[in-house]
Amino acid sequence: MTVTDLSCPTGENYAAIALQMQETALETESRLIGLEQMLRAANNRPTILQVSTAAITGLLLNVEGNIGPLGGGAFSTPFNNTGYAGNIDDPSQGLTTYLGDGMYEIGLYANLVASGAVTDNTYRMFTIAIDTLDPTVVGGFRRRVKGELTLYETNTGVGTDGVATLETRLTSQDQIRILAKHGNTGSSVNASIGTWIWISKVSTPDAVVVV
Amino acid sequence: MPNLTPNMLLPYPNGLDAPCDFDVQWCEFTSAIDAVFDRFEGALARTYPAVPAAILQVTTPVPVSNNIIPFDTVAIDTADMTDIDADPYTITIKVAGRYTLGGYTGEQTVIGGPYTPSIIINVTPSDPLGAPQSTILDFGTLNINFGNNVHWEVMTLAVGTRVRLITQNGGVSGFRSIDEAWLAVYWHADQELP
Numbered sequence: 001m002t003v004t005d006l007s008c009p010t011g012e013n014y015a016a017i018a019l020q021m022q023e024t025a026l027e028t029e030s031r032l033i034g035l036e037q038m039l040r041a042a043n044n045r046p047t048i049l050q051v052s053t054a055a056i057t058g059l060l061l062n063v064e065g066n067i068g069p070l071g072g073g074a075f076s077t078p079f080n081n082t083g084y085a086g087n088i089d090d091p092s093q094g095l096t097t098y099l100g101d102g103m104y105e106i107g108l109y110a111n112l113v114a115s116g117a118v119t120d121n122t123y124r125m126f127t128i129a130i131d132t133l134d135p136t137v138v139g140g141f142r143r144r145v146k147g148e149l150t151l152y153e154t155n156t157g158v159g160t161d162g163v164a165t166l167e168t169r170l171t172s173q174d175q176i177r178i179l180a181k182h183g184n185t186g187s188s189v190n191a192s193i194g195t196w197i198w199i200s201k202v203s204t205p206d207a208v209v210v211v
Numbered sequence: 212m213p214n215l216t217p218n219m220l221l222p223y224p225n226g227l228d229a230p231c232d233f234d235v236q237w238c239e240f241t242s243a244i245d246a247v248f249d250r251f252e253g254a255l256a257r258t259y260p261a262v263p264a265a266i267l268q269v270t271t272p273v274p275v276s277n278n279i280i281p282f283d284t285v286a287i288d289t290a291d292m293t294d295i296d297a298d299p300y301t302i303t304i305k306v307a308g309r310y311t312l313g314g315y316t317g318e319q320t321v322i323g324g325p326y327t328p329s330i331i332i333n334v335t336p337s338d339p340l341g342a343p344q345s346t347i348l349d350f351g352t353l354n355i356n357f358g359n360n361v362h363w364e365v366m367t368l369a370v371g372t373r374v375r376l377i378t379q380n381g382g383v384s385g386f387r388s389i390d391e392a393w394l395a396v397y398w399h400a401d402q403e404l405p
Contacts, residue, residue: 003252006245008238017233024241031248038255103264103287103397105311121350123357145268145286145393147315148358152350165362167266167313167395169287183355202397206261208290208306 004030045200046099048088049079052195057115059180059189064127067110067191068178075197088199089176095199097172102204106147106166108178109196113159116187120155124189125181126162133173141175153184159192169205219247263290263306264397267299272390279333280316280376280392292396302396304372309400312343312363314376317356317391325350327381330359332394334366335373346381356390 006027008020056073059065069075069087086093088106112124127148134142147166153159170176178197182189214225221243224236267282275281281299292302304310316330329346343363368374376394380387 003248006241008234008241020237024237028244035248035251035255038252042255103266103289103395105313105397123350123355125355125358127358146317146358146391147313147360147393148317149360150347150349150355150357152348163362164358164360165313166315167311167397168393169266202399203262203264203287203289205287206289208261208263 003034006031044081045202046082046084047079047198047200048077048082048084048095049196049198050075050077050088051197052191052193055193056191056195057188059112059182059191061185061188062181062183064179064181066178067180067195068176068197070178073191073195088197089178091175094172095176096170096174099170099201100204101171102169103202104168104170105200105202106168106176107196107198108164109162110180111159111161111192111194112153112180112182112189113192114153114184114187115190118153118155119184119186121152122183122185123150123181124153124160124162124184125150125179126164127177127179127181128164128166129177129179130166130168130170131175131177132171144174153182167202219243221247261289262398263292263304263308264288264395265290265292265302266393266395267293267295267302269389269392272388275378275387275389277379278377280378280389280394282392282394286393290398300375302374302394304368304370304374304396306398307368307370308398310366310368310396310398312366312374313393313395314343314361315358315391315393316376316378316389317358318378319356319388319390328357328359328387329379329381330361331377331379332361332363333373333375333377334368335375336369 052073052075054074056067068089070089084098106128108128129146130144131141132144134140145168147164149162149164151160214223222239265288266286268284268286270284279300285293285295290305312332314332327346327348331344334342343361345359345361347359374396
């Protein structure tokens, strides 16, 4: 924020009082707007919320499948106060570069439903994973951390609902993956319309200064 | 110009001040506001946007049996809440307020049928609302490293409160390998009402 010192009159030209008052008012307002922006930025964490508008189909047995936009699914963005225009899990858009180093909370809700026969008591896995550059492999990535929930489908007819969360530090070398996996041998599995994913920046990595 | 506002000490003229002193009065007034702005902007610049936050991680598999998980890595700590050499189990609250707590374990499955693994975020001294816990049913599918996730959106914590992650076996004894785990704590408000 550019700071401009408030000005004051230079002569005893009383006819200019109104003009001077207007100038002071505008300068004061400018400083107040800057303060308000800083307060709002501190109060409103950068957050993106996306929801799928079509089912993501054909998740294969025992194979991690993308159920975020990276997997080709159609998603809308009901909320985004960051200015970042891409998808949460799109590595080509550089979300973690855009929002910067810091601590983040990432969340996933999905409903996984067998496309055909349900194999009773087989697992459904909901995963948020962070892959990061692997210095030992040219252009390679390795899994650094994940938040994951494993549930078992008991064939109730409504599929399996799961919520996973991940609090982690992200840097510009990280990629976010929104994944699902299953052990349903009877058929492939779909992620229903209405898969929610969200990310919110909690803090920069700097030390807290108590004023 | 003897009159001052009671809190910010901003000067303003009284009935005895001569109009010809207008420029002096105005300058004193704007200089006083400038000083207040500088103070506010300085305070905001120093506080925004870091908040008390810490994450402990298990990055190397560790055997644990019905006990507190020992962490090996500090992923982030903005408020001196961890000392992993002296106490690899604990995040200690240093700034009172409302916090969000999260935890995760990735564990090797058990061969031979269903059991219920639990993870608990242990808060000492305990919050009156109780500790967040997640219990899932594992059918013992082989070669699956299953995950258990726990989250508590709002908990009021005092200075000195210790936060730990505990894993429990349900119906199965012995050690299990905790392949991955993390415990996260972050502050988001310092009072109950705005």
